[in-house]
Amino acid sequence: MTTSFDQRALATLPSRGELAQHDAAVWNLRLRRDAAAAEVPDWEALRERAAALKAFTLDHLDELLIGFEEKARAAGAHVHWATDATALCRIVTELLSARGARRVVKSKSMLTEECGLNPHLEARGIEVIDTDLGERIVQLAEEKPSHLIVPAIHKTRREIGALFHRHMGTPEGEDDPERLTRFARADLRRRFLAADAGISGVNFAVAETGSIVIVSNEGNVDLGTSLPTLHIACLGIEKLVPALADLPVFLRLLARSATGQPISAYTSVLTGPRAGGELHIVLVDNGRSALLSNETQRGALACIRCGACLNTCPVYRRAGGHAYGSVIPGPIGSVLGPALGGAAGAELPHASTLCGSCSAVCPVKIDLHGQLLAWRGERYRPPPAERLLSLGAALALRWPVLRGLARAALRLLWPLLARRHSRNPAEAWLAARELPPLPKHSFRAQWKQRERGRE
Amino acid sequence: MSERDDILARVRQGAPRRTRHPGLHPPPALPGGWDVFAAALAGVGGEAHGPYSPHALGGALKELVRRRAEGGRAVAEPSAAELAGRGPWETAREPATAHAFADVGVALVKGCAAAADCAAVAVTESDAPHRALPFLCQRLVLLLPVSLLAPDLHRAWALVPAAAARGHHVTWISGPSKTADIEQVLVYGAHGPLGLDVVGIAD
């Protein structure tokens, strides 16, 4: 019954050392989140408010989208609608080609990752440079990000140093984080200044004013969108909030949940293009409207991409982001998986102990573990062997006669089940654990014996 | 039907309008004040100065800018220059392309609101018409009248003038640029400024 997720976990963090290092580094973010939340006297009330705001948003999403489009256009921005990944790639390519833009700087956007934008543009001769340091690192390494907020958390300074040496000409063997960052700063600065266009994601889109809100710690979003004349902002349709005054609720939760900082270094509220510039906003569906109609699963659309659920998840910490095989890893990735995550996404809801820690840290109170359980029921398609076993076990549990037979069989088979063998159905348990000894009688049998003795 | 209409139609099906807007969040009971702001700013890698009276401001700024500029170019946005008076900085002129500021050592910009608990200072389009300047400079100096300092982000948000809130940009700045992407080692000056100073101006 071993699934490929488990095998990928072993391949992603193969040694005890890598496992311990990844687990400790990610848990550290959970601890920082705890410390930051403790300093906010109304933390739990804030979560309630944020959850209510998102529930309102999703319930009125079409109205808010129309309102957002109207206000954004009135402020001078262009608004495009993309049904899916193909449409997004097409729209962005057309915008860039029409202006002869060949050098693009891009700040973090999981959506563009989801839609495969980079490879699409690169295949058409457009250079795309990811400017978040972590994203730049994985771009140079030709890997996928392994964490929402710290995309290169799986890489050591030595590996990064080697990458920079190969691609940016840093001295061989240089692995000091500060010096490596300075090199990247200089390199990316040149690219910001030379770029024809900037592409960004959007953290929140405000319906009341048609504004887009983008946060960063590095300043790359602002550099990438204020230097080139063309700014293309891509967002999933669920990223709306009703009004400007609603933003502080989310901003007080976001950075604290993500890294334990009180707020990101830069929070920019952009309304319309800057003087002499062009702003194109692309609203992307790509399966979100369908998810909205799923009563049990639509809650996942409230996600503000903080990564707190990843940091607290015992499975994520000991499997690593790459084990998920989906654009977004961790609990939220597993919740979105069956709807938006392709083939690998379908089995992700089973890669969880349902401990519930994710739901307890989620700043917008998504019932993450409840939704994982719900997916298991909604998408139940077991292999025939499991189906038979399940039916048999259920019958045995409902009919006392069958139960007695099952117990007798268990008594006979137990010594065999306890022995390690590739054909042993208990092998998955035995790989790392001993089976408990089988007591001679079940409690039920002992009880009946005692009752008979009393009569 | 256009792509837009298709998307909206699908969204409409999943948006039953059952819930109500929960209303504004009541601001938390936090002490606020300049000392709280200064401590929070230090926590995010910045440094607070003053507050200075309007008379003493000029002298303090000259000293600070000389120290931070390290011989390089210093540029003040017009509203900051008005507050700061004359000193070892030029006033940013219109029109100027963003690229003209690529070699700026220190930039002086005025803030229009701030939140003490997270040390975030709001900078609007009218105070920072050259949007790239606060990000291209090596070090940023923000001028903040202390009367515009609120205890928390909700109240600070309300201090941003409505007109400015609808201008091209409002950027909340908390500390210098930073990253921890390499083995979670904190480094200041990822792409934006290496350092941030906030100079308080008393009434």
Added chain:
Amino acid sequence: MNVALFLPCYVDQLAPDVAWATLRVLERAGCQVDYDPDQGCCGQPFLNRGALREARALASRHLRCFAGAAAVVSPSSSCVATVRRRFGELGVSGAHESGPRTFELSEFLVRVLGKTQLGARFPYRVAMLQSCHGLRELGLGTPSERAGGELAPSPLESLLRAVEDLALVSVERPDECCGFGGAFSVTHPTLSARIGRARLRAMADAGAQYVTGTDASCLLHLDGIRRREGFGPRAIHLAEILANGASVPELAS
């Protein structure tokens, strides 16, 4: 007070001592305990895998079986969580009515009967395993994720603190999952073992000789790892500690 005993299938089959201990503890606390040997399974393993049809059938049968009981008590927080939190979602009739009458053992003793002192003695260093279902689904204690407010001790902790000579050790990451997760333990054995090993290691580092908690399933999983790896505290169910009274169990190798 009349109480109906509700046993997880694996306790019935693999850990009958836990069932006897639960019975003795409830009787010592002044309850009249009834046990219906025809009870089946609450359906959790099937629900856990997504086999909703089987889960519903077992849930209905469970509700019929316990229909007349004034209070139902189980030495398993995950089974109780299934009845209280998931039966309603399954759409089984009578679910809401049975929910509040079903209690996990420590919860029942402390919050319903108001008893923490049961005359038990257990002179060892003990680590607590705060089972996830108990903590986060049933609210048996304050989870570490919660910000602000005091951390109220769980009924498990209150009961253990009242046991004579028992030394509770404080473990890092006090409420991290043990890695059992039901079917997860066999569908994802590498991860299940990694998580379990880490918990055992943390408890061993804290100097625990025993690990105890409300769920025998978690304890069986950890103890299985201990016996394979050769390190870590020995597992014992809360009921067994409380039932010991004046007698001291042997520290068998």
